[in-house]
Amino acid sequence: MKSKPFLKMMLFFIVIIIVASLPSVFPEEPLFLEASKEDHSMTLAENKTLEEKINSLLENEQLDGAVVGVTVKQAANGDLLYSHNGDIRLHPASNMKLLTGAAALETLGSDYQFQTEILSDGELNGNTLHGNLFIKGKGDPTLLKSDLNQFARELKAQGIETIDGDLVGDDTWYDDVRLSQDLNWSDEPFHTGAQVSALTLSPNEDYDAGTVIVDVMPSESTEGKAQVRVSPETDYVTIVNQTQLVQAGGAQDISIEREHGTNRIIVEGTMPVNGTLSRSWVSVWEPTGYVLAVFRDALAEQGIQFTDESRNMSGATPEQAQVVASKKSIPLSELLIPFMKLSNNGLGEALTKEMGKVMRGAGTWDKGLEVIEDVVTEIGVERESFLLRDGSGMSHKTLISANNITHILYNIQSENWFDVFEYSLPVAGETERLIGGTLRNRLTKEPAKGNVKAKTGLITGVSTLSGYVTSLDGEKLIFSILLNNHLGSSESIQEIENEIVMVLAGHEFLE
Incomplete structure (x- = not known):
């Protein structure tokens, strides 16, 4: 009789022989395993944290040698969701306009209007005005040739056909410093670096004054x-x-x-x-003279002539002069549209000087920047943590951190003028020029299109984007992206910004 171990061994070998002789009915690796691998990798990608997603984008080799500051906060409570170099002070470029716009709304008010006046120190005798005609500018960057035509028609209606005196441009509402302290000469001939005068003229309703x-x-x-x-x-x-x-x-x-x-x-x-x-x-050299030249032409078109000795000149209006015509600008709420959406530098500098004039009694950059600094400080940003040099962002010396920008964008949500501010921001992918603004050709696909409201910024070596976006699950976010010291093309660097914002727009915050 055979032993039990021997019988077990024989049975084991018989089973192996039978299995080996069966046809192969299974693939070497089960089909369900491939599917599970794919599903698993997709789940891992979808479940990456916000930090992992943004960090991977910041590894782009085009950012080698650059300095990047990125901050993301919840709009509802200000909680910090992500920060990379968030406290590092960087150049904001035209993200500076966020500060200028907020300060203007806070100090001047959304209904604020600029004014231009026509005055005379003479008397009308018959159809001749014996005395000087003054055009007094009070900073209005929206003054157009059509407005000068209207002034001329009003003077004509008052019976004036001849002016025996000078045509005087009064730009004393601001100081006579025409260019901000850090503006490059290479920008000065163009609209991006136009001179700022209290008496100026815009060629169209983009309001690129001067x-x-x-x-x-x-x-x-x-x-x-x-x-x-x-x-x-x-x-x-x-x-x-x-x-x-x-x-x-x-x-x-x-x-x-x-x-x-x-x-x-x-x-x-x-x-x-x-x-x-x-x-x-x-840009023109000396905007005050530009206004006088165009106004004299407008008067001539209405048949109003000057005597042969008449000159175009600059000077202050005497106190005894009487107002014979005047015009107010569109309100600040409307002016913010070309300022923010089209990133109009001249409007930023005019608003800065106007805040200085109204709030500090002097239409200078120094006083205007003091006003902006005060507002930013009142919002809760430490004064020692930022440096402001102009109102438009053209300066390569202005410094502020991404954390500070998001802090400002969070706190102003409670202001009564916030809706006006937010509406003025460019809207991603919206092709209408005065809606999409500088974002009309960027972030044109869902879920960013029509969702992102943000201010762009671009000067040499600097690209920035800061604003608001709502995530895929309805969480409103505040973000600031400051890219400094890059050597890549503006388009390629902006694409990195776009990718970061697309991550925010498409992210789901899992509980």
């Missing part, structure tokens, strides 16, 4: 040059046309730039005969 629009287009010129047009039409600037018409299909390469210290605008380059419009907003 500029003219220069259009260059094909022509049938026998001299072989492109056609150049200036708006508003004025001889205050001199066009030096050095363009060359070339055959259809040729290169269109037009340069438009004003010589520093003059009003000579040099237009050069090639324009094909089938070319398209080239347009530039060019």
